[in-house]
Amino acid sequence: MNMNQITKFFLLVLIVVFSGCDKQVMTFENIQIVQESEKTEITPSNSIKIGIITDIHKCEKRSPGKITSERLTSFVSDVDNRDIDFNVDLGDNIRYRMDNCNNNAHEELQWVVDNLKTSAPLYHVLSDHDIDDVASFEFWKKTTNTEKTFYSFDEKNYHIIVLDTVSGDGQLDEVCENFPTCENAKKAYEEKRDLLKNSPKLEKYLADNNTTKEALEKERVNLEKKYYEIRHIGKELALNDRRDKGSVLQPQMDWLKNDLTQTGKEKVIIFSDHPLLAYQGKRKLYKIVGLEKLTKVLNSSGKEIVAVCGETHEWHKEKIGNIQFYLIGIFSGSNIGSWAILDWDEKGPRLERVKK
Numbered sequence: 001m002n003m004n005q006i007t008k009f010f011l012l013v014l015i016v017v018f019s020g021c022d023k024q025v026m027t028f029e030n031i032q033i034v035q036e037s038e039k040t041e042i043t044p045s046n047s048i049k050i051g052i053i054t055d056i057h058k059c060e061k062r063s064p065g066k067i068t069s070e071r072l073t074s075f076v077s078d079v080d081n082r083d084i085d086f087n088v089d090l091g092d093n094i095r096y097r098m099d100n101c102n103n104n105a106h107e108e109l110q111w112v113v114d115n116l117k118t119s120a121p122l123y124h125v126l127s128d129h130d131i132d133d134v135a136s137f138e139f140w141k142k143t144t145n146t147e148k149t150f151y152s153f154d155e156k157n158y159h160i161i162v163l164d165t166v167s168g169d170g171q172l173d174e175v176c177e178n179f180p181t182c183e184n185a186k187k188a189y190e191e192k193r194d195l196l197k198n199s200p201k202l203e204k205y206l207a208d209n210n211t212t213k214e215a216l217e218k219e220r221v222n223l224e225k226k227y228y229e230i231r232h233i234g235k236e237l238a239l240n241d242r243r244d245k246g247s248v249l250q251p252q253m254d255w256l257k258n259d260l261t262q263t264g265k266e267k268v269i270i271f272s273d274h275p276l277l278a279y280q281g282k283r284k285l286y287k288i289v290g291l292e293k294l295t296k297v298l299n300s301s302g303k304e305i306v307a308v309c310g311e312t313h314e315w316h317k318e319k320i321g322n323i324q325f326y327l328i329g330i331f332s333g334s335n336i337g338s339w340a341i342l343d344w345d346e347k348g349p350r351l352e353r354v355k356k
Helices: 003-019 028-038 069-080 105-114 134-144 180-195 199-208 213-231 235-245 250-262 291-299
Strands: 048-053 086-089 122-124 151-155 158-162 267-272 304-309 316-320 323-327 338-345 348-355
Touching: 048 069, 048 267, 069 338, 105 134, 180 199, 180 213, 199 213, 250 291, 267 338, 304 338, 323 348
Parallel strands: 048 086, 086 122, 158 267, 267 304, 304 323
Antiparallel strands: 048 338, 151 158, 316 323, 338 348
């Protein structure tokens, strides 16, 4: 019994004595019940728990044996053993636009998605290294079962928003559009790439052309280098820079503003690949195109917002105005897997970093 409780107890005794009342209904236990009833009750509807993983970077050619099914299972097992409402994959599952990583990207994306089968629903966020061109963009949507790259839904008393900071507006421009030299270089490279994956066709090609698989692989490497040199010219360079930098363009901005206006939920969680704040990381300055407009839309919404992103490979938290920002670190940074658990209840949002 603490001093406050003792004081209340004796006050009640004095009231009973001086009032001449001999009833025993006002006991110390009653005081405790009143105290408990004054507390805000945390119910299932106003608390949420989310598992978050990002930057798996599967590329067997570049980092053989680094990302294994056992490592991904450590994440799946952890979130499956918690009272998780849903999970989020912030992207960069594979490594398009990195040396030696393009050739098996389709297969490696499928492998990652297959190994991220969690009991609770898993939502995917589009990221810059998970796609390279329109074909890979469509493959990503099909493989992850993500029809639209920016969308929203409600979970309990929370409004969840997924943004597309890669295309900026949900539409991916063709890298070699109206550039025949680039298109031809791409076609030549992809023909050899796909041939090397098709055993029956490969065997026939080697016999018909009196060559070896090793010679064909060298030819594929040279064609790939030529294609990437050509595509990094003019519009293509600007387009790749924009994808790397990230953006939220006007069509998505208008959708976001309307979505925030329409929802009746006061607590909002936003997931994106690129940070939604200007952040000086160890590698570079992160600042998406359209950040000023986006910040204005979020600040004027009147909502309590938590914004979660990957991309930077760093762990960081920062509160600016009505927005709590969390940057999630890279999963594949060491031999130990790393991911996050976001809890948000009446006590506020909290992020747990998990390493296993």
